[in-house]
Amino acid sequence: MSLEAYVSRGVFDPKRIAAALLTSSDDLARSAGLGKDAIQRAARVRQPRIQRRLRELVEVLNKVEPRFGSPLVAYAWFRSQVLPGFSGQTAMQLVQAGRGSDVLEYIDAVDAGIHA
Numbered sequence: 001m002s003l004e005a006y007v008s009r010g011v012f013d014p015k016r017i018a019a020a021l022l023t024s025s026d027d028l029a030r031s032a033g034l035g036k037d038a039i040q041r042a043a044r045v046r047q048p049r050i051q052r053r054l055r056e057l058v059e060v061l062n063k064v065e066p067r068f069g070s071p072l073v074a075y076a077w078f079r080s081q082v083l084p085g086f087s088g089q090t091a092m093q094l095v096q097a098g099r100g101s102d103v104l105e106y107i108d109a110v111d112a113g114i115h116a
Helices: 014-020 025-032 036-040 048-068 071-080 091-096 100-111
Strands: none
Touching (some): 025 091, 048 100, 071 091
């Protein structure tokens, strides 16, 4: 799905992201490592930390979606697939810990044939 589908008024919109993934705002907040208040209050949604987490989540999903054929399956992978080399953590757990860039680098390495 294109990034524009997740954006409203120049920011990543948690309601649009949740709708695209057929999930609740609360579930989306947990998946990004945010409190539910962080994405329910318009003033907080625009904060750099909130936008960074939402951006990282969307970037990871967009990178892996072509492998799985749908945003829903990509989201399931994000939440449940343990990534080798990250002490048994999933992409979701790494994003929650503020390590979204590590997940993106891992995906790039897999695409380049460095990791199997």
